[in-house]
Amino acid sequence: xxxxxxxxNIWKIDDLRSRILTTLxxxxxYRLGSKVVLPxxxxxxxxxxxxxxxxxxxGLLNMFSGGAFANASIMALGIMPYISASIVIQxxxxxxxxxxxxxxxxxxxxxxxxxxxxxxxxxILLFQAPGYIANLHMQLPDSAFVASGWxxxxxxxxxxxxxxxxxxxxxxxxxxxxxxxxxxxIIMIGIIAQLxxxxxxxxxxxxxxxxxxxxxxxxxVVLFFVFEGAILLVQGxxxxxxxxxxxxxxxxxxxxxxxYIPLKVNAAGVMPIIFAxxxxxxxxxxxxxxxxxxxxxxxxxxxxxxxxxxxxxFASLIIxxxxxxxxxxxxxxxxxxxxxxxxGFIPGVKPGKKTAEFLDSVMSxxxxxxxxxxxxxxxxxAFAMMAGIDQNFAHFYGGTSLLILVGVVLDTxxxxxxxxxxxxxxxxxxxxxxxxxxxGGASAY
Numbered sequence: 001x002x003x004x005x006x007x008x009n010i011w012k013i014d015d016l017r018s019r020i021l022t023t024l025x026x027x028x029x030y031r032l033g034s035k036v037v038l039p040x041x042x043x044x045x046x047x048x049x050x051x052x053x054x055x056x057x058x059g060l061l062n063m064f065s066g067g068a069f070a071n072a073s074i075m076a077l078g079i080m081p082y083i084s085a086s087i088v089i090q091x092x093x094x095x096x097x098x099x100x101x102x103x104x105x106x107x108x109x110x111x112x113x114x115x116x117x118x119x120x121x122x123x124i125l126l127f128q129a130p131g132y133i134a135n136l137h138m139q140l141p142d143s144a145f146v147a148s149g150w151x152x153x154x155x156x157x158x159x160x161x162x163x164x165x166x167x168x169x170x171x172x173x174x175x176x177x178x179x180x181x182x183x184x185x186i187i188m189i190g191i192i193a194q195l196x197x198x199x200x201x202x203x204x205x206x207x208x209x210x211x212x213x214x215x216x217x218x219x220x221v222v223l224f225f226v227f228e229g230a231i232l233l234v235q236g237x238x239x240x241x242x243x244x245x246x247x248x249x250x251x252x253x254x255x256x257x258x259x260y261i262p263l264k265v266n267a268a269g270v271m272p273i274i275f276a277x278x279x280x281x282x283x284x285x286x287x288x289x290x291x292x293x294x295x296x297x298x299x300x301x302x303x304x305x306x307x308x309x310x311x312x313x314f315a316s317l318i319i320x321x322x323x324x325x326x327x328x329x330x331x332x333x334x335x336x337x338x339x340x341x342x343x344g345f346i347p348g349v350k351p352g353k354k355t356a357e358f359l360d361s362v363m364s365x366x367x368x369x370x371x372x373x374x375x376x377x378x379x380x381x382a383f384a385m386m387a388g389i390d391q392n393f394a395h396f397y398g399g400t401s402l403l404i405l406v407g408v409v410l411d412t413x414x415x416x417x418x419x420x421x422x423x424x425x426x427x428x429x430x431x432x433x434x435x436x437x438x439x440g441g442a443s444a445y
Contacts, residue, residue, distance in 0.1 A: 023178030066190030272321035
């Protein structure tokens with residue numbers, strides 16, 4: 001069978017085999033760490049915390065952390081503080097000249113930006129960790145705390161901060177030494193870890209409330225079609241024809257070859273949805289510091305998945321971040337200059353500034369439906385819950401969970417395909433190269 005032959009080919013490539021084993025080893029360390037409970041807390045009395053994270057935004061936060069949030073783990077805050085810090089730094093890159101200069105400095109500038117992002121992550125954690133500890137005191141009985149007082153708060157804050165920084169370090173090591181994007185893989189593994197429990201909960205729900213296995217089968221079929229739609233969203237492109245001259249004598253062009261620029265309908269991938277979700281977690285964090293009725297009501301409004309305001313703000317943020325992330329990842333001016341330098345032009349469009357304006361216009365037109373569709377897929381779980389599907393299983397009917405799964409899996413398979421094709425092995429699919437979020441083919445990653 002082709003599958004087993006492909007696995008043998010993967011195992012033959014020493015570098016690829018080493019990267020896959022390194023990735024699996026680092027993921028195993030992360031999964032084990034998510035089970036280690038904070039010192040000073042009785043792990044047998046976490047039932048109230050588990051109940052709190054079974055629904056609402058807390059449930060989604062628990063999913064992103066791979067269950068570490070509900071376990072009161074040393075890695076309970078997960079990777080989201082790092083994502084929040086990345087959002088802030090990228091926004092500063094638009095407004096502050098210093099960060100704009102760093103972005104233009106290449107590798108050295110990227111290292112400085114990464115260092116600043118780490119410092120900002122620590123600062124965010126120093127605010128989020130006490131909020132998480134305050135939430136533990138509200139949810140757990142006093143008997144659950146073996147230790148208490150300011151010493152427990154300070155030590156737990158340090159441990160939670162170190163735990164999240166260690167998760168970030170694991171993600172960076174996966175990116176450098178493993179396969180795929182480490183940060184995205186860590187989020188994806190946390191989501192996949194919750195899938196068996198969500199499926200079992202939905203099965204129990206259908207057996208008890210009606211519908212039985214037939215209804216569950218219908219739900220899985222619908223989930224399959226939603227999954228296919230998410231793949232189309234990630235892979236969708238519009239091709240712009242570019243004419244390249246084969247031979248130029250004087251001012252005359254002889255011959256020529258036509259190629260295409262694949263402009264992606266969703267050039268930002270799943271990053272807008274991750275960024276928007278990180279913003280939606282802020283009210284929950286702030287509510288841990290304030291014990292007023294208005295703050296509690298505000299946090300409750302933005303914890304209701306099926307609520308209008310939660311979904312409206314979430315969808316609006318996704319559309320906004322899609323345009324923002326597309327603007328910083330796709331540079332029409334540079335594309336126009338590259339075409340002009342290589343003797344290329346878009347038929348009917350003058351080279352240079354007019355070409356850049358044309359590409360910018362095309363990107364704006366295709367980004368709008370792409371961003372709206374991305375926002376629609378993101379809020380699908382709310383409609384699934386309204387239809388009576390268990391909340392944990394509804395997360396996989398679109399939303400952040402499904403799009404992260406699709407995007408990360410495609411990107412990881414894309415890298416594996418690149419290794420296979422470079423060594424003249426057959427790819428993972430007979431029908432053609434896998435298209436990921438970052439390019440039109442495997443070699444574009």
